Amino acid sequence: xxxxxxxxxxxxxxxxxxxxxxxxxxxxxxxxxxxxxxxxxxxxxxxxxxxxxxxxxxxxxxxxxxxxxxxxxxxxxxxxxxxxxxxxxxxxxxxxxxxxxxxxxxxxxxxxxxxxx
Amino acid sequence: xxxxxxxxxxxxxxxxxxxxxxxxxxxxxxxxxxxxxxxxxxxxxxxxxxxxxxxxxxxxxxxxxxxxxxxxxxxxxxxxxxxxxxxxxxxxxxxxxxxxxxxxxxxxxxxxxxxx
Numbered sequence: 499x500x501x502x503x504x505x506x507x508x509x510x511x512x513x514x515x516x517x518x519x520x521x522x523x524x525x526x527x528x529x530x531x532x533x534x535x536x537x538x539x540x541x542x543x544x545x546x547x548x549x550x551x552x553x554x555x556x557x558x559x560x561x562x563x564x565x566x567x568x569x570x571x572x573x574x575x576x577x578x579x580x581x582x583x584x585x586x587x588x589x590x591x592x593x594x595x596x597x598x599x600x601x602x603x604x605x606x607x608x609x610x611x612x613x614x615x
Numbered sequence: 616x617x618x619x620x621x622x623x624x625x626x627x628x629x630x631x632x633x634x635x636x637x638x639x640x641x642x643x644x645x646x647x648x649x650x651x652x653x654x655x656x657x658x659x660x661x662x663x664x665x666x667x668x669x670x671x672x673x674x675x676x677x678x679x680x681x682x683x684x685x686x687x688x689x690x691x692x693x694x695x696x697x698x699x700x701x702x703x704x705x706x707x708x709x710x711x712x713x714x715x716x717x718x719x720x721x722x723x724x725x726x727x728x729x730x731x
Contacts, residue, residue, distance in 0.1 A: 603649060606659040609658050
């Protein structure tokens with residue numbers, strides 16, 4: 499597989515469930531990102547990892563717990579979610595570091611459509 | 616701090632007509648600007664980007680955008696719309712980071728509809 503893949507593509511979970519979203523990138527990048535995309539709202543950056551280290555947590559509630567075991571894999575562990583957490587969760591990756599860092603585009607996966615009931 | 620404003624959450628054009636999607640930005644550092652497209656049930660795909668140099672940037676699928684510093688704008692255009700251009704379009708500006716990675720700030724998106 500090439501690019502950025504995400505599994506599952508769709509997930510329905512109750513508020514008491516625990517589930518995980520998985521992201522994998524085959525691009526050799528060292529930065530990975532989680533975004534939340536809700537209807538009629540801008541894309542919200544949730545977490546950023548550089549070389550497996552978390553470098554940004556954008557005031558995300560603790561019911562979302564990220565994990566980055568290596569530069570190719572990123573997980574988002576979910577527990578006791580609320581209905582307002584229903585959204586499309588997008589993973590992205592990019593090169594990182596150096597003077598050109600701001601010029602690098604991010605490569606996105608297809609997303610996981612999460613519904614919390 | 617950075618921000619992006621996309622004027623018009625919905626734009627409809629006839630097939631073959633000019634496409635114009637508006638984006639204005641604010642940035643505390645020299646801006647790097649991006650346009651992404653999102654087709655239904657897919658992630659975002661880069662259309663084009665401006666970093667430095669030529670202010671008219673050409674991208675994929677016949678799209679182009681012009682960086683106008685005096686107007687703080689980066690509008691996206693395509694001379695002739697095609698049915699396959701129907702999608703949601705996002706403008707983004709790159710911020711600064713202490714860790715060397717790019718932090719993108721996105722606009723709210725513009726949904727483009729093509730009328731046959």
